[in-house]
Amino acid sequence: xxxxTRDSLLDDATLEAYFDATIAAGHxxxxxxxxxxxxxxxxIRQIAQHAHSEIIGMQPEGDWLLAAPSLRxxxxxxxxxxxxxxxxxxxxxxxxxxxxxRADLTDKLIERRQKYSSIFNYPTLTYADVGVIGWLxxxxxxxxxxxxxxxxxxxxxxxxIRVCKEESFHQRQGYELLMTMMGGTPExxxxxxxxxxxxxxxxxxxxxxPDDDSPNTAQSMKWGVKRHTNDELRQRFVDMSVxxxxxxxxxLPDPELTLDPESGHYRxxxxxxxxxxxxxxxxxxxxxxxxxxxxxxxDDNAWVTEAATAxxxxxx
Amino acid sequence: MSDxxxxxxxxxxxxxxxxxxxxxxxxxRRDWPLxxxxxxxxxxxxxxHVGSLHAPDDxxxxxxxxxVYTRRNEGVSIWVVKAEHIxxxxxxxxxxxxxxxxxxxxxHPTFYEIPDTVPHM
Numbered sequence: 001x002x003x004x005t006r007d008s009l010l011d012d013a014t015l016e017a018y019f020d021a022t023i024a025a026g027h028x029x030x031x032x033x034x035x036x037x038x039x040x041x042x043x044i045r046q047i048a049q050h051a052h053s054e055i056i057g058m059q060p061e062g063d064w065l066l067a068a069p070s071l072r073x074x075x076x077x078x079x080x081x082x083x084x085x086x087x088x089x090x091x092x093x094x095x096x097x098x099x100x101x102r103a104d105l106t107d108k109l110i111e112r113r114q115k116y117s118s119i120f121n122y123p124t125l126t127y128a129d130v131g132v133i134g135w136l137x138x139x140x141x142x143x144x145x146x147x148x149x150x151x152x153x154x155x156x157x158x159x160x161i162r163v164c165k166e167e168s169f170h171q172r173q174g175y176e177l178l179m180t181m182m183g184g185t186p187e188x189x190x191x192x193x194x195x196x197x198x199x200x201x202x203x204x205x206x207x208x209x210p211d212d213d214s215p216n217t218a219q220s221m222k223w224g225v226k227r228h229t230n231d232e233l234r235q236r237f238v239d240m241s242v243x244x245x246x247x248x249x250x251x252l253p254d255p256e257l258t259l260d261p262e263s264g265h266y267r268x269x270x271x272x273x274x275x276x277x278x279x280x281x282x283x284x285x286x287x288x289x290x291x292x293x294x295x296x297x298x299d300d301n302a303w304v305t306e307a308a309t310a311x312x313x314x315x316x
Numbered sequence: 317m318s319d320x321x322x323x324x325x326x327x328x329x330x331x332x333x334x335x336x337x338x339x340x341x342x343x344x345r346r347d348w349p350l351x352x353x354x355x356x357x358x359x360x361x362x363x364x365h366v367g368s369l370h371a372p373d374d375x376x377x378x379x380x381x382x383x384v385y386t387r388r389n390e391g392v393s394i395w396v397v398k399a400e401h402i403x404x405x406x407x408x409x410x411x412x413x414x415x416x417x418x419x420x421x422x423x424h425p426t427f428y429e430i431p432d433t434v435p436h437m
């Protein structure tokens with residue numbers, strides 16, 4: 001039995017004023033601080049979605065582990081896929097400080113009650129896809145994640161710092177893979193161009209719906225959970241990617257892509273938001289396969305965790 | 317003092333339990349305790365909290381901590397401790413707990429005036 005705490009003696013308005021002042025001062029919110037339910041639930045939703053993306057994100061590239069063209073590429077890809085698992089774990093750890101439960105979150109993913117990034121519902125058709133995922137998909141993830149290192153919620157920001165340190169390796173290995181293929185045969189160059197054609201638009205969709213169709217953005221920015229709007233980050237990604245594509249010698253599949261000399265930004269064509277919504281709704285090329293495999297991983301491996309539990313219970 | 321864990325976890329006050337998925341609780345991972353993980357970055361530094369994980373026992377917790385938190389020479393030593401065994405101060409104790417830092421200025425070296433001409437001080 002403990003004495004009444006400060007929190008139990010103060011009304012919600014006073015507590016919320018403390019909370020708002022902490023964020024206004026640029027300080028972090030930590031797990032045991034009082035926080036509005038909307039802040040807690042919004043963070044759980046965002047962090048869980050992020051964690052699920054890391055875990056599901058192992059699958060498209062994992063498909064190439066046994067078909068990597070050399071031992072060197074295989075070792076690199078294995079390390080990268082292992083990192084994605086680690087990133088998922090950092091993020092579930094952060095979600096758990098908000099009173100979420102890891103096993104519950106996994107169940108919600110498998111039951112399609114929580115989402116993951118739409119990008120992982122596209123197939124990896126050739127080995128060039130591994131390179132393009134590293135360059136574009138991980139590049140887009142870096143654009144999204146670097147500002148999240150300053151997220152107002154301490155455990156999330158700290159998890160993102162660890163993630164970002166490792167993402168740099170992911171992007172560079174992808175770009176190097178593509179440079180190697182572009183220095184190869186005409187067939188290899190065509191494979192790279194084909195992969196770029198297929199992944200460019202889905203990569204732009206990774207930043208989420210446009211600002212005028214993103215209902216959570218304003219509140220997320222007020223609370224310091226997000227630091228930039230979806231469209232700002234998308235623009236930053238396009239501006240970074242165009243010169244990288246030029247260096248590589250590939251064409252980005254957008255005839256409207258032009259440099260606007262006044263703003264210094266690249267203007268790009270309209271994104272097919274209908275496709276984005278279809279994929280989010282579960283009708284992408286690989287949604288069913290991704291979820292089925294995650295479900296199998298949970299169910300088929302349950303005996304391992306049960307055996308470990310039984311062993312632990314027998315220890316003195 | 318309260319019975320709260322270090323980073324919170326499921327026992328965080330003011331956190332209603334989340335709705336269960338309805339899946340029957342098995343004797344598997346769902347029941348594994350929460351461990352907090354601390355890593356010594358290199359010799360000469362303190363162990364620093366890096367995150368948490370679930371494991372069936374202490375030994376497995378160390379192995380899992382190694383895989384999750386030290387894939388790139390981030391550490392030379394790992395501590396794991398069940399979150400339930402950590403006692404922590406509460407946010408509402410902030411003022412009385414840490415007040416001495418503010419009103420005992422003589423605990424800081426800048427409190428003492430020493431002429432600049434004194435060497436090596």
